Amino acid sequence: MDALHAKYPFFEGARGAVAGASASLPELVAADAPAVDRARERVERALLEGTVEPEAGAFDGSAVDVDARSELLSYPIARILVSLLDSEPAVEKYAAAEASTALDRLRADLERDDGLRSTPTPTVDLDDVLAEFDLDDAVRAEPVRGSRDPTHYRIEVGPYLRLSSPAWGDSWRLVNRALADGAVRVSREELLEAIGAAIEARVREGLPFELEAGEGIAAELESRVSELKRLLSERTYAGPIDVVAPELFPPCMENLIGKAERGVELSGPESFALMAFLVGIGMSPDEVVAFCADTSLDAEGIRYQTEYLADDRGTQYPPPTCETLSNYGICHNEEDHMRVAADPLSYYETRVEAADDGEIVDWREENRDESDDGEAATEGEPVEK
Template sequence: MDALDAKYPFFAPAREAVADAAVSLPELVAADAPAVERGRERVERALMDGTVASESGSFPDDSDYDVQAELLSYPIARILVSLLDSEPAIEKYAAAEAATAVDRIREDLAADDELRSVSAPTVDLGDVLAEFDLADAVRPEAPGGGPAAIGAGGAGGAGAGSAGASARGRTPDHYWIDVGSYLGLTSPSWGPSWRLVNRALADGAVRVSREELLDALEAAVEARVREGLPFELAAGEGIAGELEDGVADLKRLLSERSYAGPADVVAPELFPPCMTNLIEKAERDVDLSPPESFALMSFLVGIGMTPDEVVAFCADTSLDAEGIRYQTEYLKDDRGTQYPPPTCETLANYGICHNEDDHMQVAVDPLAYYEKRVETADEITDWREREDGGTAEDEEGAGEVEGESESGTE
């Protein structure tokens, strides 16, 4: 195992290095090895700060942790986040791993641009693309524009800094991704600029900036980290038992984190489109996927609804009362844990957000968007105070909001 494996522990060589080292994770945990504390920090930082970088300093130069601790902290973090038993925690963790990885890739590319004047090991873009089987699908821009010819270096390996660049060590500003790979890596729900109709197309490839390519790779890393989570582990047994204290610490930290949601008012006609779409999908008796269900439940809990109110609101949908109670009570449990819904960006990655009217420009998450709409509405009758109570199905006509939406029909 080397420093590069530790920087990118979800890449295939790192996983092979862990397997080859034949390290026993239960023994590491039992011995309270540094990897265990670093794994706990990894999850804590992911959930609290959106990064998994160590507070002790950037790896490898300034960190308190050596290569082995840094690398093995990754599988331990995956076990810890599984034991938290929370879909939002897994989402946040995967997003934080991906964000940190792309920050490191960006730094590595900058080091590459400086002709590797640093001693720390770095990846080049070709390494990253090869990791996701994209070496042939992404080509740098040719000096005259358009994708470089296949075989002219590609974006892989040295090609990342050759074709389309002024010299080895200077990565191009633009790339061309084969259409099929572009559609697999990105989502039109990320915004109008990602839609194919708004993109330059040539030779079966789509033009992207270097930063846009990194955005797409971040989504690929997030999906890679998300794969296989959560692990199924028997609570209190084996490694799960050994990690109980660490898990308890993380749960306590989460419970102490107060989340200031928007005004405690339920106005379905002001819900953001992503939530309205999920409600309408459930009303058509279509099952929601786990991320969809958690997004909706965390939103409804986040705006101040009790489990009973959510059950009543979602009567006549595919969501069953028992499942709603389980999720909402977990979100509002006696540890005080409240997870806000995922960000708009995460919801876009899951295909839940379609960024209607480009309103991702004005909100970072559905609660923030709802709060803005509530603030600017002239008059709101809280759904809970409406005479017939109503359900999600009645939301169109259930209340009165002047200036924003049509008023009730009852």
């Protein structure tokens, strides 16, 4: 079993490894093999935490990691589980979480590759990943004098448009890009974000599977699916915090808002983290647009992201965890407050709970009052004839 396939189970080569496994998926499910429980964890963490890393610790394929076989086989079983949830937003969220986790692993691989050449951990390099997504001919590194590590790349305009979204911010719009010979200039980090989009599309491909409920593998997985549905409905029932108190926002979100207010473009992960947080505390797309009115974030991009993040059942896609935000350089963990909560939403919740009810002024009430006052004044004015 190639540990790299377990680490990147959506690679073409991993499909062959699954097909060549000693037991078929129905046999594994019928036997309630460890891969089944890991698949359930994969989906649960994707939908509730935005990551598919095992709770016990990140999987890096090293010799000390548990069972690479279960890790690999959990991926196709997780795809079946998420299909059985019968929810389009669940599929979207699952694919986004697989992509985000894979990108974290890829960044770690590239750092290892840049630093420690001999490592017991199996790693991929950028060329492997570009080839995996047929991007090897479409992406060229810009040579840097005196360094073997490029900081910028040129990506052909077709793949660039396919793998990026205007919702990621104005800086991604083609009109704001250096374009020469049919190729767009991107930084290394931007190239990784585009690769993240390619991973998400690969994971999303073919989902949801059409499976007859109550038959075959669907029947075998019925209790796992019910367990996931119960967890999701509990979360939906609990509802968002539903109070907007900017003075209690965690430092990461304050920093992102401050940055956007200074007119600085937020990167894709930064704007995603901020939007997921604002939706997570119960703000509607209209409220988020109004809240971000005087920032570098544009209304169209905000609407696109927030409508995607809030699904029709009210289940929220949580903002990335503190650990992920720390990897992106978004979190600085002031006074080690990461100890208090694992993600910005939970941290905000603890601050709201600790505050005196009388101290909290909901931003929406303040702004609603202002607009009501305006309407009242208009209504009270004499009408000229």
